[in-house]
Amino acid sequence: MKKILLFLSLILIPTASFGIEDVKKVYLQEAINVALENNIDLQAAKLEISIAKNNIQSANRLQNPAVETLFYAGAAPWSEPRQIGLSQTVEIAKRSARKKLAQSSFELVEKNVDYTKFDLKMDVREAYINLVAEKSVLETLKQQQVLQEELLKIAKQRAKSGNVPQIDVIQAEIALNQLITQVNSARTNVKSALANFNKIINTPQNFMYDSMDNIFDEENNFAEMLTPSPLTNFPNVSEILQRALNNRYDILIAKQEIDVAEKNLSVVARQKIPDIALSGGYAYQNARHTEDGRFNSGAYFSANVVNIPLFYNYSPEIQNAALKLQQAELKYNSIKNKAENDITAAYDKFLTSAENLNYYESKILTNSEELIDVSKQAYEQGKSDITSLIVMKQSYKSIVIGYTYALAEYYNSWTAFLREVNDENFML
Secondary structure (H helix, E strand, O other), X not given: OHHHHHHHHOOOOOHHHHXXXXXXXXXXXXXXXXXXXXXXXXXXXXXXHHHHHXXXXXXXXXXXXXXXXXXXXXXXXXXXXXXXXXEEEEOOOOHHHHHXXXXXXXXXXXXXXXXXXXXXXXXXXXXXXXXXXXXXXXXXXXXXXXXXXXXXXXXXXXXXXXXXXXXXXXXXXXXXXXXXXXXXXXXXXXXXXHHHHHHHHOOOOOOXXXXXOOOOOOOOHHHXXXXXXXXXXXXXXXXXXXHHHOOOHHHHHHHHHHHHHHHHHHHHXXXXXXXXXXXXXXXXXXXXXXXXXXXXXXXXXXXXXXOOOOOOOOHHHHHHHHHHHHHHHHHHHHHHHHHHHHHHHHHHHHHXXXXXXXXXXHHHHHHXXXXXXXXXXXXXXXXXXXXXXXXHHHHHHHHHHHHHHHHHHHHHHHXXXXXXXXXXXXXX
């Protein structure tokens, strides 16, 4: 078993093969930290918080005043006063409701940004795991290529001595050529996985991030991949379900959306309340315009009720706001109903992947390794033909690659479970 893990840990992908000079190898946690600090999409999402803060100030605004003047021309208003002053519309029961809506919307934006951060962490985990898996498959095929080259050499020696027919050499060459094409395809898969990993991190820096090469080390791989050991005595889903539901961002967001919808309904409904328009200022009459020939002056003040909902009472807007509240409540109930099933399904898949991985390690890999050694010795001793050995080697290659993907599936299923509980530090 240790031989297999060591074999998988020797993943040495030359930097030059990617055409990149500046490559920084990182562990998973470091990759997550880099993405959180530098990811361009996340930086753009964070700007929504600043926008929402500004919206609170905007919602709390007072109406701006207006300057009004009154001057007559001609003889008709000869004795009427001239006046200059200010007018101000005073909103009734609207500003506080608008501010509460903006505050609730701000809290919704914060929750959405937190969810974006969490999603980014999970995306980095998946991309990192997939990169490591592809690198492991490539290394497996490269090792198989070396073994096939050794087999071809043995076949040539035995054919030269007359112990086996020349067809053994031809079969060995065909098997080697097939492996070479598989190695070439695997290199392309590694490059694609590396590019996707850096696309997820999405930093403006001029170098490329790469995964560490020793994460399949027998002692530390699960800790370095932030994943529990498959040998853990995992609890039943019923024991963790309620705790798993507590921190789901989608439930918290849906609940906050209800609060936003409620406050929006209050804002819209209060549009029916009339406002008051106040005006006041200075008025005067020139001496030559008064009967007694004196200059008269003084203040004036007026108050008017405006925006009276007489011809239009905002009924469509109020009805739509009420419907949006109803939509938000239905969405919340739907998310809660689906969450339990999603968590249960993700946890069951994780337990199955742990079981499969343990079976690979305890049964399939060990037996296959012994079988391939015996088959190779039998061919060298002339006790079996090369066809049987090639078939056995191809089966062994498939098993080792299958183990790699089983390990990747185990890591990915844990990530999928974390996505459902929305808690990267969830403890079983």
